Amino acid sequence: MSAILPKLSDGSLSQMLADQRVDRPVLQILVYKQMTQSEPIKYRFQMTDGTEVCSNFIVILPELIQRISRGEFEKFTVVELTAYTLNINKQMERQIIIVSDMSVVMSGSKIGRRLDKSESNGPLLTNVSLNTNANRIEANVSVVTTTPSSMASRAANQQNVCPISAITPYFNAWRIKARVTSKSNKRHWSNAKGEGSVFSFDCMDDSTEIRVNAFTKECEKFYDMIETNKVYYITKGTVKTANKKFSNLVNDYEITLNSDSLVEECSEMEVMEVPKMRYRFVQIKDLPAVGLQSCVDLIAIVKSVEECNAFTSKKTNKELKKRDIILVDNTSYEVRFTLWNEGAEQFDCEPNRVIAVKNALVGDFNGRTLSAFDCEPNRVIAVKNALVGDFNGRTLSAVSNTTFQLDPDIPETNILKEWYEREGNSVTTNSLSKSGSEGNRDTEWKFLSQINEQTVGNDNRTYFNVRARVVQTGRQPLYKACGQNGCLKKVRDNNNGFYHCDKCQTDSSQFEWRLILSVAISDCTGEGWVTIFQEQAEKILGISAKELSELQENNPQEFLKALTVAEFKQYVFRIGSKIEHYMDESRVKSVAFNFTPVDAIKHSKQLIKNINEWTN
DNA sequence: CCCCCCCC
Numbered sequence: 001m002s003a004i005l006p007k008l009s010d011g012s013l014s015q016m017l018a019d020q021r022v023d024r025p026v027l028q029i030l031v032y033k034q035m036t037q038s039e040p041i042k043y044r045f046q047m048t049d050g051t052e053v054c055s056n057f058i059v060i061l062p063e064l065i066q067r068i069s070r071g072e073f074e075k076f077t078v079v080e081l082t083a084y085t086l087n088i089n090k091q092m093e094r095q096i097i098i099v100s101d102m103s104v105v106m107s108g109s110k111i112g113r114r115l116d117k118s119e120s121n122g123p124l125l126t127n128v129s130l131n132t133n134a135n136r137i138e139a140n141v142s143v144v145t146t147t148p149s150s151m152a153s154r155a156a157n158q159q160n161v162c163p164i165s166a167i168t169p170y171f172n173a174w175r176i177k178a179r180v181t182s183k184s185n186k187r188h189w190s191n192a193k194g195e196g197s198v199f200s201f202d203c204m205d206d207s208t209e210i211r212v213n214a215f216t217k218e219c220e221k222f223y224d225m226i227e228t229n230k231v232y233y234i235t236k237g238t239v240k241t242a243n244k245k246f247s248n249l250v251n252d253y254e255i256t257l258n259s260d261s262l263v264e265e266c267s268e269m270e271v272m273e274v275p276k277m278r279y280r281f282v283q284i285k286d287l288p289a290v291g292l293q294s295c296v297d298l299i300a301i302v303k304s305v306e307e308c309n310a311f312t313s314k315k316t317n318k319e320l321k322k323r324d325i326i327l328v329d330n331t332s333y334e335v336r337f338t339l340w341n342e343g344a345e346q347f348d349c350e351p352n353r354v355i356a357v358k359n360a361l362v363g364d365f366n367g368r369t370l371s372a373f374d375c376e377p378n379r380v381i382a383v384k385n386a387l388v389g390d391f392n393g394r395t396l397s398a399v400s401n402t403t404f405q406l407d408p409d410i411p412e413t414n415i416l417k418e419w420y421e422r423e424g425n426s427v428t429t430n431s432l433s434k435s436g437s438e439g440n441r442d443t444e445w446k447f448l449s450q451i452n453e454q455t456v457g458n459d460n461r462t463y464f465n466v467r468a469r470v471v472q473t474g475r476q477p478l479y480k481a482c483g484q485n486g487c488l489k490k491v492r493d494n495n496n497g498f499y500h501c502d503k504c505q506t507d508s509s510q511f512e513w514r515l516i517l518s519v520a521i522s523d524c525t526g527e528g529w530v531t532i533f534q535e536q537a538e539k540i541l542g543i544s545a546k547e548l549s550e551l552q553e554n555n556p557q558e559f560l561k562a563l564t565v566a567e568f569k570q571y572v573f574r575i576g577s578k579i580e581h582y583m584d585e586s587r588v589k590s591v592a593f594n595f596t597p598v599d600a601i602k603h604s605k606q607l608i609k610n611i612n613e614w615t616n
Numbered sequence: 617c618c619c620c621c622c623c624c
Contacts, residue, residue: 184619187618187619189617189618189619191617191618193617194617195617196617196618197618198617198618198619199618200618213617213618215617215618216617243618245618245619246618246619256617293621309623311623311624312623313622313623314623315622315623316620316622318620318622320622320623322622322623322624324624338622338623338624340621340622340623341622361621397621397622398621399621400619400621
């Protein structure tokens with residue numbers, strides 16, 4: 001092998017395990033495997049620094065797991081650990097290294113064997129001193145605990161901060177640095193077990209989000225201190241399985257503060273790197289595929305704002321206030337979004353602004369609607385965590401942790417504004433919030449094994465909702481189409497610079513790249529192939545047919561990467577199936593008409609019910 | 617150890 005082999009950071013493992021911070025150690029992967037079948041998926045890696053071997057590298061972050069699925073970290077690959085955290089697992093009495101980011105230095109197939117010490121980089125400190133980026137300086141200073149300075153204490157603060165996604169009930173040495181995205185009111189409760197007060201807040205870092213609860217003593221201690229949008233270090237607390245009844249965040253766990261808990265506000269300097277807000281936007285058009293009572297985030301134009309009305313609930317006799325606003329996005333679909341009580345009174349936004357909503361509740365009154373409860377309206381335009389409901393269609397509601405942002409500083413805002421100015425303000429929109437049964441709510445949920453000649457109609461398409469994982473994508477999705485007068489027929493290359501269309505009977509030097517993508521999808525009962533056409537194919541791959549064709553011609557590696565972005569992700573697909581008869585057999589053929597990524601749907605009671613029915 | 621996610 002003539003290639004220059006990468007140098008491993010010899011000695012780094014013993015330092016790392018002794019809790020001495022090593023910045024960006026270069027290690028070789030010897031083997032890895034998936035730890036459990038259950039969610040969340042975790043991987044355990046065995047790595048070497050040339051001398052020592054450690055089998056306790058754990059990968060939890062979805063982004064990294066996706067890269068594992070794509071084969072990026074094959075055997076013998078040399079990687080640089082760009083972010084890791086050492087944790088002492090008390091139950092198992094051993095150290096675990098949580099890897100939250102790593103990059104490939106050289107692929108395993110190029111190296112082809114285990115590297116040993118003679119090929120490593122010699123004493124580690126030499127390696128460290130070669131580099132002078134900010135992280136490295138911090139890493140070095142943090143070891144010098146005998147000479148405290150502001151630098152040193154800041155470095156000490158940063159030390160052992162782990163991503164929220166690494167928090168599980170199985171170790172308690174975590175320390176997170178997180179932004180508070182919403183804070184509840186203080187509530188009093190009394191029942192058979194006693195009485196007390198409680199409040200909760202949602203925290204976010206660049207890995208994920210988590211709900212934090214504080215009861216009675218901790219409620220009094222921390223309620224005034226916690227402020228929305230501020231960043232805190234939090235350490236010590238009881239980690240338990242999240243109660244989905246009270247939380248709509250995408251996290252299996254939540255934290256309850258206890259008497260050992262420490263909460264410390266971050267200095268100005270330190271808050272910068274914690275993201276302001278994380279969204280998983282769903283398009284309005286796709287709301288029908290979203291389960292009722294789910295929560296979604298979306299970004300939209302505020303088309304109109306109705307009056308705030310007060311009325312008395314017939315069910316509870318409670319005095320309620322509500323305000324409806326109409327949201328529209330560049331799918332040309334609109335939905336009604338209902339704000340409640342203070343949120344309804346205080347909402348102050350002229351039409352035609354862009355709104356991003358986090359955590360809206362999806363319902364179905366006269367189509368799909370969104371609603372919000374007692375939310376503090378910021379001057380914002382993105383909705384996070386809207387709840388999907390089901391009164392006569394689909395609606396969106398805001399719940400207590402729903403937030404919005406007006407004209408958020410993200411690329412989607414400009415895309416929407418441009419669309420609205422160009423055509424959106426004049427286009428006829430399809431409302432998901434009107435009477436009738438449009439949308440997918442009447443579409444039956446099926447497992448893949450249930451889609452067969454008994455369930456599929458003979459002549460027309462039968463529509464189903466399925467939740468499935470993409471396990472493979474076809475490698476030849478592009479074709480040259482005629483493109484004249486809306487003709488999308490495949491053309492034949494005359495090999496003289498002209499392309500012949502059988503349908504139009506023309507030869508033209510022009511053609512249009514189009515997509516017919518085949519994907520193999522799988523659920524817990526079976527698998528099958530579905531066809532995805534142009535617009536939906538561009539959407540699932542996140543690239544236009546034209547851009548993809550350029551990659552195909554100029555960059556085979558990037559082409560393959562672009563083709564496989566959807567692999568191993570889960571979606572809810574709305575598919576149409578029909579039986580096609582051939583000479584000696586008949587086959588069920590399916591087309592995916594739209595889809596929603598499952599991680600954008602959060603928890604859906606409909607899906608959970610469906611799965612429970614199947615498994616019981 | 618706690619909240620109902622409300623209305624048409």
